Amino acid sequence: xxxxxxxxxxxxxxxxxxxxxxxxxxxxxxxxxxxxxxxxxxxxxxxxxxxxxxxxxxxxxxxxxxxxxxxxxxxxxxxxxxxxxxxxxxxxxxxxxxxxxxxxxxxxxxxxxxxxxxxxxxxxxxxxxxxxxxxxxxxxxxxxxxxxxxxxxxxxxxxxxxxxxxxxxxxxxxxxxxxxxxxxxxxxxxxxxxxxxxxxxxxxxxxxxxxxxxxxxxxxxxxxxxxxxxxxxxxxxxxxxxxxxxxxxxxxxxxxxxxxxxxxxxxxxxxxxxxxxxxxxxxxxxxxxxxxxxxxxxxxxxxx
Amino acid sequence: xxxxxxxxxxxxxxxxxxxxxxxxxxxxxxxxxxxxxxxxxxxxxxxxxxxxxxxxxxxxxxxxxxxxxxxxxxxxxxxxxxxxxxxxxxxxxxxxxxxxxxxxxxxxxxxxxxxxxxxxxxxxxxxxxxxxxxxxxxxxxxxxxxxxxxxxxxxxxxxxxxxxxxxxxxxxxxxxxxxxxxxxxxxxxxxxxxxxxxxxxxxxxxxxxxxxxxxxxxxxxxxxxxxxxxxxxxxxxxxxxxxxxxxxxxxxxxxxxxxxxxxxxxxxxxxxxxxxxxxxxxxxxxxxxxxxxxxxxxxxxxxxxxxxxxxxxxxxxxxxxxxxxxxxxxxxxxxxxxxxxxxxxxxxxxxxxxxxxxxxxxxxxxx
Numbered sequence: 167x168x169x170x171x172x173x174x175x176x177x178x179x180x181x182x183x184x185x186x187x188x189x190x191x192x193x194x195x196x197x198x199x200x201x202x203x204x205x206x207x208x209x210x211x212x213x214x215x216x217x218x219x220x221x222x223x224x225x226x227x228x229x230x231x232x233x234x235x236x237x238x239x240x241x242x243x244x245x246x247x248x249x250x251x252x253x254x255x256x257x258x259x260x261x262x263x264x265x266x267x268x269x270x271x272x273x274x275x276x277x278x279x280x281x282x283x284x285x286x287x288x289x290x291x292x293x294x295x296x297x298x299x300x301x302x303x304x305x306x307x308x309x310x311x312x313x314x315x316x317x318x319x320x321x322x323x324x325x326x327x328x329x330x331x332x333x334x335x336x337x338x339x340x341x342x343x344x345x346x347x348x349x350x351x352x353x354x355x356x357x358x359x360x361x362x363x364x365x366x367x368x369x370x371x372x373x374x375x376x377x378x379x380x381x382x383x384x385x386x387x388x389x390x391x392x393x394x395x396x397x398x399x400x401x402x403x404x405x406x407x408x409x410x411x412x413x414x415x416x417x418x419x420x421x422x423x424x425x426x427x428x429x430x431x432x433x434x435x436x437x438x439x440x441x442x443x444x445x446x447x448x449x450x451x452x453x454x455x456x457x458x459x460x461x462x463x464x465x466x467x468x469x470x
Numbered sequence: 471x472x473x474x475x476x477x478x479x480x481x482x483x484x485x486x487x488x489x490x491x492x493x494x495x496x497x498x499x500x501x502x503x504x505x506x507x508x509x510x511x512x513x514x515x516x517x518x519x520x521x522x523x524x525x526x527x528x529x530x531x532x533x534x535x536x537x538x539x540x541x542x543x544x545x546x547x548x549x550x551x552x553x554x555x556x557x558x559x560x561x562x563x564x565x566x567x568x569x570x571x572x573x574x575x576x577x578x579x580x581x582x583x584x585x586x587x588x589x590x591x592x593x594x595x596x597x598x599x600x601x602x603x604x605x606x607x608x609x610x611x612x613x614x615x616x617x618x619x620x621x622x623x624x625x626x627x628x629x630x631x632x633x634x635x636x637x638x639x640x641x642x643x644x645x646x647x648x649x650x651x652x653x654x655x656x657x658x659x660x661x662x663x664x665x666x667x668x669x670x671x672x673x674x675x676x677x678x679x680x681x682x683x684x685x686x687x688x689x690x691x692x693x694x695x696x697x698x699x700x701x702x703x704x705x706x707x708x709x710x711x712x713x714x715x716x717x718x719x720x721x722x723x724x725x726x727x728x729x730x731x732x733x734x735x736x737x738x739x740x741x742x743x744x745x746x747x748x749x750x751x752x753x754x755x756x757x758x759x760x761x762x763x764x765x766x767x768x769x770x771x772x773x774x775x776x777x778x779x780x781x782x783x784x785x786x787x788x789x790x791x792x793x794x795x796x797x798x799x800x801x802x803x804x805x806x807x808x809x810x811x812x813x814x815x816x817x818x819x820x821x822x823x824x825x826x827x828x829x830x831x832x833x834x835x836x837x
Binding site: 358360361363365368369370371374378379382383385 | 521522541543547548551552553554555556558569572573616
């Protein structure tokens with residue numbers, strides 16, 4: 167009897183152990199799929215709803231039917247919106263602002279990050295922390311002082327800064343530069359010190375070390391920063407709402423809301439179409455840059 | 471091609487001295503190895519020659535030029551780093567030609583130089599690859615190639631082999647020696663491995679605590695160490711040190727070294743005059759393991775026989791290490807495997823006193 171029990175015990179023990187790692191992995195995989203699908207549903211629902219609504223007429227949107235189905239699909243919203251000069255102006259303003267802000271930010275933050283990460287000058291550590299701290303101040307706290315500063319500049323020089331789309335090119339970097347600099351400091355700091363020393367001995371100056379070694383090696387970080395920067399400058403709502411008012415000076419997020427909502431009349435079809443079209447450029451940029459986002463580019467530089 | 475001269479070089483980091491006054495003259499085409507334990511200041515010295523660290527005081531000359539304030543790129547030196555420091559985004563060809571491209575050399579010349587260096591290092595097939603596609607040894611070759619193509623006045627090597635496995639290290643050591651024989655550029659090589667130092671160097675500079683302990687040819691530092699540190703650091707297994715008393719036998723008996731109550735060795739004739747003034751003092755007796763051997767027939771002059779009870783016996787193949795205790799100190803001998811006894815047995819051994827050293831324990835100087 168004792169022997170039999172012992173045998174059963176061993177057999178069961180063996181059965182549990184056999185393939186348990188593979189089974190554990192499988193279970194973990196199922197759970198990850200479950201949560202991934204949950205997240206995908208949660209986050210895709212708004213754009214899908216936007217897309218569906220953009221294909222409906224105002225009458226169908228107002229009618230009591232299944233909101234997740236289009237009974238009479240139409241492209242009228244797209245045609246109307248794209249034939250409006252106003253919408254194209256918003257688009258142009260947004261594009262100019264985003265491209266300029268990305269350029270300004272990347273130049274400033276790459277140079278700043280390089281000097282903060284590599285040239286150990288007096289106070290560089292404190293400056294690096296300072297850069298990060300400025301990022302922690304919310305923009306909703308910044309726009310009132312910024313108004314004051316603009317008024318001050320106006321009094322001093324006579325230059326009117328309020329209600330011009332291009333003023334956003336000066337405003338957005340207050341949000342993007344600190345964060346991008348912080349990201350880049352981290353990336354640059356992870357590049358082995360011997361790499362710049364080797365370049366230094368090979369005859370490179372600091373600018374050449376930056377352009378020919380650091381930027382290519384830290385490309386994944388630079389792309390991450392660029393994506394962040396583009397998203398912020400494309401989608402920011404508060405600053406353009408506060409600082410621009412004329413229709414020809416508006417950027418897309420504010421333009422859509424202010425021109426397509428008239429009083430309490432919401433032109434839902436066009437709002438959704440505008441939002442969808444507005445979301446397209448970041449999507450395209452993500453898709454394009456992701457191809458170049460090659461992680462682990464430093465592999466092989468030093469002893470792995 | 472150039473000489474390198476260091477004049478009273480001092481380097482302190484936050485008041486902690488890393489290099490405490492070094493004088494060193496390296497002749498043209500010479501291969502000098504700086505060797506010492508971690509933190510002895512050897513790498514700092516090399517980095518000061520490279521211009522990557524500024525000397526706190528003293529003068530560094532490359533050729534006839536005082537280079538203290540000359541930036542690294544204008545010193546005409548090339549450096550090979552411990553962890554290779556290859557540019558990961560460039561191919562081997564681009565890595566090797568980077569310095570030349572920065573100096574705007576004509577393309578055909580760059581090509582010729584890179585191909586020439588690649589031939590010397592046998593990496594012609596790898597020129598199109600990126601560093602991550604290379605093995606450790608190949609990366610090290612590329613790093614050396616990057617140095618060779620520049621045809622600099624001085625090569626600087628900073629522990630270039632310490633990241634490689636033991637077998638590859640031996641192989642690359644030979645490669646480096648071969649390359650130096652072909653290119654004959656003045657070379658300063660830093661290592662903590664005394665075997666690397668012995669095998670590569672024209673002259674070895676043994677450093678300890680930020681100072682130079684001894685400069686000499688490999689044979690010189692091995693056979694005629696000037697300090698206890700050098701005697702103990704160079705050679706593997708390390709030299710045996712046994713506390714002793716130098717006894718003057720008065721008259722005919724001559725000098726003898728008393729290691730314990732039971733064990734005394736006569737000082738060879740040739741050394742008597744040198745050691746006589748120290749008679750009666752407590753000193754440190756130093757003898758390398760290869761000078762403690764098995765007994766073979768007639769005893770030539772200067773050798774003394776004794777019996778030792780073996781504690782540990784380590785067969786190494788071509789020789790066997792035997793360990794025994796003399797008055798509380800463990801002593802290592804190197805004997806013929808056929809003659810080696812077993813642990814616990816008593817074995818007749820011979821000490822070759824012609825190679826003995828006596829060290830003053832107060833000054834750590836070899837007498």
